[in-house]
Amino acid sequence: xxxxxxxxxxxxxxxxxxxxxxxxxxxxxxxxxxxxxxxxxxxxxxxxxxxxxxxxxxxxxxxxxxxxxxxxxxxxxxxxxxxxxxxxxxxxxxxxxxxxxxxxxxxxxxxxxxxxxxxxxxxxxxxxxxxxxxxxxxxxxxxxxxxxxxxxxxxxxxxxxxxxxxxxxxxxxxxxxxxxxxxxxxxxxxxxxxxxxxxxxxxxxxxxxxxxxxxxxxxxxxxxxxxxxxxxxxxxxxxxxxxxxxxxxxxxxxxxxxxxxxxxxxxxxxxxxxxxxxxxxxxxxxxxxxxxx
Ligand code: SF4
Numbered sequence: 001x002x003x004x005x006x007x008x009x010x011x012x013x014x015x016x017x018x019x020x021x022x023x024x025x026x027x028x029x030x031x032x033x034x035x036x037x038x039x040x041x042x043x044x045x046x047x048x049x050x051x052x053x054x055x056x057x058x059x060x061x062x063x064x065x066x067x068x069x070x071x072x073x074x075x076x077x078x079x080x081x082x083x084x085x086x087x088x089x090x091x092x093x094x095x096x097x098x099x100x101x102x103x104x105x106x107x108x109x110x111x112x113x114x115x116x117x118x119x120x121x122x123x124x125x126x127x128x129x130x131x132x133x134x135x136x137x138x139x140x141x142x143x144x145x146x147x148x149x150x151x152x153x154x155x156x157x158x159x160x161x162x163x164x165x166x167x168x169x170x171x172x173x174x175x176x177x178x179x180x181x182x183x184x185x186x187x188x189x190x191x192x193x194x195x196x197x198x199x200x201x202x203x204x205x206x207x208x209x210x211x212x213x214x215x216x217x218x219x220x221x222x223x224x225x226x227x228x229x230x231x232x233x234x235x236x237x238x239x240x241x242x243x244x245x246x247x248x249x250x251x252x253x254x255x256x257x258x259x260x261x262x263x264x265x266x267x268x269x270x271x272x273x274x275x276x277x278x279x280x281x282x283x284x285x286x287x288x289x290x291x292x293x
Contacts (some may be wrong), residue, residue: 001034002056006063011071011114015093022280023127024083026236027072029110034230035146038047038171039164040156043197043240045180045227046097062104064171069113072168076121079214086122091125093279098146099171101134109265115141122148127279129154129194132172139187152190152281154219155181160207164190164243182214194279195260196221197235200248204263217271218264219278222257226275 005040012025019026029054035041036059048057052179061235083090090106094100101109115138126149128142134143137155145151155250157177163169178193194216201207212217224241232252232275235241244251257274261284264272270285272278 001060003062005066007067008065010073010075011068012075018276019093021276023093024087026093026096028095028098028218029065029068029114032061033098034062034102034104035171038168042167043235043238048234052097053259064108068110069117072114072117089124092123093127099131101132102172103129106264117146125150127152131156132175136180142189152192153193155183157193158195159201161202167243178214185214191215192217192219194219197223197226199255200251208264208267211269218268219273220261221275222254224254
């Protein structure tokens with residue numbers, strides 16, 4: 001993997017597309033992702049973004065934005081004012097195009113410095129999205145930030161299966177991610193399991209029962225509708241749909257998503273969100289809930 005230091009002009013990106021209704025901004029401490037060659041990287045939506053990849057293979061480059069915290073401190077006041085006026089609140093998604101707690105974070109500490117900067121310039125809403133149990137290393141900082149803003153930790157847990165035949169293993173085992181969710185939940189943080197993109201689940205009732213005890217809520221998102229292309233066309237160019245169908249025929253259809261939503265609702269009544277609504281914190285049976293609550 002090629003790792004290089006870069007300077008970012010403004011680390012706060014105004015949200016558009018899928019995230020437009022979820023938050024006002026996204027924030028990437030890194031560009032590229034060292035989890036890109038693991039299971040989640042196979043269907044990762046970012047790998048199709050030429051502006052991010054610039055022709056580079058996904059999972060083989062990482063730009064370290066060492067000035068991210070400084071940039072955040074500089075731009076947060078103006079972006080907050082714009083967001084409150086234009087979007088109804090200053091909500092940050094950390095992160096949509098990388099993982100904030102990938103292994104290089106231990107060495108470079110960019111996310112840690114950004115979380116520290118947010119203590120001084122808190123957003124109104126912070127959604128911390130990760131595939132890694134390394135989020136536990138930041139428990140104290142997150143608890144402190146939760147005192148200053150509306151914070152949710154989203155842990156990606158796409159299935160109960162540790163392997164999908166023919167595909168690489170996940171960056172972090174499923175069991176460890178569920179344990180991390182439970183630990184953060186027990187510490188008092190609001191934790192959401194993001195089953196996104198939904199992969200074939202071996203035992204839906206056992207899976208959602210386990211998530212119900214480890215998390216506050218669950219979001220289910222299928223690659224159809226979730227990957228930003230009509231009918232999941234982007235993801236259909238990857239090996240993911242075929243692998244899903246081999247494990248569970250029908251898993252690459254929206255009917256399967258609906259079946260899993262029904263299973264989740266049996267165990268987490270009023271605590272299940274679907275697609276962008278779920279990422280925004282809007283749960284089924286709570287139609288009046290605020291987008292950023
Ligand atoms: S951790 Fe997220 S950004 Fe990184 S490869 Fe996986 S899905 Fe993509």
